[in-house]
Amino acid sequence: xxxxxxxxxxxxxxxxxxxxxxxxxxxxxTSRNPLYKIFNPTMELNPxxxxxxxxxxxxxxxxxxxFGKTIEIRTYVEKIGNTSVTVxxxxxxxxxxxxxxxxxxxxxxxxxxxxxxxxxxxxxxxxKHLFVE
Numbered sequence: 748x749x750x751x752x753x754x755x756x757x758x759x760x761x762x763x764x765x766x767x768x769x770x771x772x773x774x775x776x777t778s779r780n781p782l783y784k785i786f787n788p789t790m791e792l793n794p795x796x797x798x799x800x801x802x803x804x805x806x807x808x809x810x811x812x813x814f815g816k817t818i819e820i821r822t823y824v825e826k827i828g829n830t831s832v833t834v835x836x837x838x839x840x841x842x843x844x845x846x847x848x849x850x851x852x853x854x855x856x857x858x859x860x861x862x863x864x865x866x867x868x869x870x871x872x873x874x875k876h877l878f879v880e
Contacts, residue, residue, distance in 0.1 A: 748876060749822040751778040755814050766812035771846045772804065775836045778820035779850065782834060785872045786854070798863075800855040802831070806848040812840050823878035827870055830854050830862040835878050 753774050761767040784790060786799050812818060818840050825835040831853045838846040854865045865873075 748878075749778065749781040751820040751822070753777075753818040753820060755812065755816060755818060757814060760814045764813070766814070768806075768808060770812075771806055771808070771838060771848065774818065774820055774838065775804075775806075775822075775848055775850070778822050778836060779834060779852075782822065782824070782832070782852075782873075782876075785869055794857045797857065798854055799852050800857075801850055802853050803851040804848065806846060808846050810843055810845040812838065812845045816840055818845070822876075824873045824876040825849065825878045827865065827873050827877075829864055832865065832873055 751774075755766060759766045759770040780790070783799065787797060789796075791797070818838050821837045821839065823835045824832055826833040831851055834850045834852060836848050836850070837844055853862050854869075855861070856863050
């Protein structure tokens with residue numbers, strides 16, 4: 748599991764005084780960076796070398812999130828396929844699970860425009876972060 752701490756900004760809130768639903772996808776995306784580094788250690792965003800593409804995301808909003816308190820994002824690997832990895836994430840505030848979501852990332856060759864098998868060395872590193880209930 749990877750953990751990220753997010754400082755809730757006033758820009759994250761809406762007119763109702765809680766965090767807007769559009770903030771969660773951004774926080775989850777940022778919190779996936781440690782997983783991206785497994786695939787791309789230099790984190791160079793270059794279409795000739797970058798090897799991941801996102802094919803699906805989903806989010807469940809379970810409780811309100813408020814300004815003035817931090818959020819902890821927990822990032823896990825839920826499933827490793829031949830060419831894809833399913834990432835499971837949770838947002839916690841004050842020991843309360845406030846949101847959860849999933850993203851499916853595919854190992855992708857942008858030059859050939861096709862998915863490719865996840866190499867064994869990457870697979871072994873991903874296995875260290877498997878979600879266990």
